[in-house]
Amino acid sequence: MSASIDRAREVLRQVWGYSDFRGRQAEVVDTVANGGDALVLMPTGGGKSLCYQVPALMRSGTAIVISPLISLMQDQVATLLQLGVRAAYLSSSLDLHEARAIETQLLDGSLDLLYMAPERMVTARNLALLSRVPISLFAIDEAHCVSQWGHDFRADYLGLSVLAEQFPDVPRLALTATADLRTRADIARLLKLDHAPVFLSSFDRPNxxxxxxxxxxxxxxxxxxxxxxxxxxxxxxxxxxxxxxxxxxxxxxxxxxxxxxxxxxxxxxxxxxxxxxxxxxxxxxxxxxxxxxxxxxxxxxxxxxxxxxxxxxxxxxxxxxxxxxxxxxxxxxxxxxxxxxxxxxxxxxxxxxxxxxxxxxxxxxxxxxxxxxxxxxxxxxxxxxxxxxxxxxxxxxxxxxEPVATWDATEPARMALSAVYRTGQRYGVEYAVEVLSGKRSDRVLSNAHEQLAVFGQGVHLSLKAWRSIYRQLLAHGLLLVDADGYGTLRLAPECRPLLKGEVSLQLRKDRDTASSQRSSKPSRAASSIEPADEPLWQALRARRSKLAKEQGVPPYVIFHDSTLIDMVMRQPQSLQEMSTVAGIGESKLARYGEAFLAVILDQSYPVMG
Incomplete structure (x- = not known):
């Protein structure tokens, strides 16, 4: 990595209050800060935003962030403003006067980051506006939306290829948390990032x-x-x-x-x-x-x-x-x-x-x-x-x-398939279960299906067990559902080897759901906090909520839970010590340090133990 990464770490510490980057963040930041393009795939919570926010503060000009939702823009901007970063968004939620004021800030060079939706980004008026100001980078968030194979396709994203044509010297990075190989290829092709390095982080979310x-x-x-x-x-x-x-x-x-x-x-x-x-x-x-x-x-x-x-x-x-x-x-x-x-x-x-x-x-x-x-x-x-x-x-x-038990369901599965076939592949699961269970319902009798050899062959299994078998046969692709809207079952070609006795079939034994949930442990966010520190934890949360309410922002914009937990663990006794808490940069130390330090030093909250 280049020497610029040292500067990036300093920005990270000063603004965000973190000592170093995680995963592949440093590589992405270094690439973009030095003018390179990037395709970034990181899991949700992996820190994608820092990959463009840090370079935005390192490069001259304004970073343009393309984001699909107004709520996301508002949230990101509110968070950045708390950090002392000059950020704004342009969206349909603003009136004409507000939008013009933000455009003036852009033209004056008073913004570090400007967020906007893809449909606004590609308008002729907006492109003309951006051509008049220095742009530090373009960040395309939720980039999987450009792919028709993705699960959130948005046609407006297709127009973003214009950025490569009209701003060839401005670095571009596309970011997403979910994209299979086909979608990744689409992102690179459609956004003209074919030659950009791909930064693929682990998709694992171990927490x-x-x-x-x-x-x-x-x-x-x-x-x-x-x-x-x-x-x-x-x-x-x-x-x-x-x-x-x-x-x-x-x-x-x-x-x-x-x-x-x-x-x-x-x-x-x-x-x-x-x-x-x-x-x-x-x-x-x-x-x-x-x-x-x-x-x-x-x-x-x-x-x-x-x-x-x-x-x-x-x-x-x-x-x-x-x-x-x-x-x-x-x-x-x-x-x-x-x-x-x-x-x-x-x-x-x-x-x-x-x-x-x-x-x-x-x-x-x-x-x-x-x-x-x-x-x-x-x-x-x-x-x-x-x-x-x-x-x-x-x-x-x-x-x-809780390892899953399996059982040899070969014969019951054949019975289940046979019931579908013998009844003419004209009915759904419940009817097949009635036949297997030997239920002489009006519709079974009217069809004379009580005379079938398969009728009553499944009395040794419960209705719940038969429904589980049918669920798993459908899931394994051995049965199919017709398009008639009635859930009519038919045999899939793949079931032939099973019916012919050429293969066996192991199925899951469904667990008792109540006992399964009882055996799991609560996923308590503050599980690392000792019982004696619980009052301090609650007092810090209360102070955060009060400040957030006064400012009209979400509590996590003030501090994340992880920052409050680190406060409880360290219990700083001075502003200098408070500055070592993870997630407290210079702006937030100046803005909130005294307020939270007062809670820690205050002995009036109840003490447990």
Whole structure:
């Protein structure tokens, strides 16, 4: 690395209060600070923002950051202003007078960083404006949005190739947390970064505990999970439908949890109000569709729960990655059932996309189902999808902490397939289970299916066991769902060897979900704090909340939990000692040092022990 990295470390210490970079941050900063382009792939919480914010303060001119959401811009700018960095954003939320004032600051050279959306970035007026000022760099955040193979494609990103043409001498870096090989190639090609070095960091999030459980009674499972592991923590609960988010939020409120709803059907004012509460208050739970999340920079989200199956591993990784951005212990739980598999297969069968698109989507669904049904380490499988090898099981997922039992399901699986075939491949799972269980229902009798040889052959297994078998047969691609909208099952060509007795089949034994959750340990963010220091921890949080409320900013904009924990561990006795706390740069020391030092030196808060 060049000598400029020493200057970069000094900027990092002065502004952000950290002594050194993490992972590959230093390489990226060094490359961009010296005028080079870069394609940066780092996990959520890996510190992507520093990769362009530090060079922006090292290079002359204004850094232009392209960001897809207003909320993300607002959050980033609020954080930078607290650090003493001259930052602003241009968005549709500003009136004409406000926008003109920021443009004047840009022309005057009064801004270090300026954030804007891609649709504004590529307008002729904006490009003409930028041509009049020195630009230090272009940073394209959430760069996977440029790829039609990505899970968040946005057409406006395609126009960003103009930056390479109109500003050939300005360094450009594209950043994302989720991109498989195909999406990475698209980013490089479409943004004209083919010759840029790729900085690929580990996608592992070791602070996150992964858990996937069969969904029985989703609300009971969800409330039990929150109450046992995260009773006072902020979290996100994802559901596929708007109606379901409303039901789940209402049920959580009834159970005494501070839950809010977020989906595209709410008015803009309601969405903004709920998101603001989530960001600025402690312990709020948001029940949301996938419309919520991109651009949420809240570092102390302690859990993410899914009550429906995500559409891909990219989506799952990005959504779960919103937990524990500060690196402190966090939990993600997915409650998954038979209807999820059926619904996703129906959506795929009904798709009007090309055959290539359907094959690509099929691979994505199969990968997501494989993660759900695996009997091996979930983290190893998840990382493998992103082309990363983990040699040993992680020891920090439910499969590692509670190894999954398997059983020889060869004969029951053949029975299940036979029931589908013998009934004409015209019915869904519940009907096949009725036939196997020997239930003489009206529809079974009207079809004379009680006369089939397979009728009643499955009485030795429970209805729950048969549904588990069908779920896993669908997940393994041995059964398919028709596009008729009724969940009609048909045999997949891949089931032929099993039916012919050429192969055997091992399936998972579904765990008892209640005992599984009881055996897990709470992922408490402040687990490193001794009980005697709990009053100080709470007093520091209270001071942070008070200051945040007075300034109208989220508490984490003042200090992250990790910074408060370091204060508790070090218990500085002077401003000089306070300056050694991780996350306290010169601006924040001057702004908040006295206020937090007073809490530490104050003996009036209750002492435990």
């Amino acid at each position: 996150i505990y992964y858990r996937i459980l069969p969904r029985l009674n989703a609300m009971d499972q969800l409330t039990d999970f929150i109450r046992r592991e995260h009773p006072q923590d902020a979290g996100i609960v994802y559901c596929l439908s708007r109606a379901k988010t409303e039901r789940v939020a209402a049920a959580l409120v009834k159970q005494g949890f501070p839950a809010l709803v977020y989906h595209a059907g709410l008015s803009p004012a309601e969405r903004e109000s709920n998101q603001t509460r989530f960001l600025r208050e402690e312990g709020i739970i948001v029940v949301a569709t996938i419309a919520f999340g991109m651009g949420i920079d809240k570092p102390n989200v302690r859990f993410v729960a899914h009550l429906d199956l995500p559409k891909s591993l990219e989506a799952y990784y990005q959504e779960t990655g919103r937990a524990g951005r500060d690196g402190l212990p966090s939990t993600v739980s997915l409650f998954y059932g038979l209807q999820d598999v059926i619904k996703h297969q129906q959506m795929l069968a009904q798709s009007n996309g090309s055959e290539e698109h359907k094959r690509h989507e099929r691979r994505r669904i199969d990968a997501m189902l494989q993660l759900c049904e695996t009997t091996a380490c979930r983290r190893q499988l998840l990382l493998r999808y992103f082309d990363e090898h983990m040699p040993e099981p992680c020891g920090h997922c439910d499969v590692c902490t």
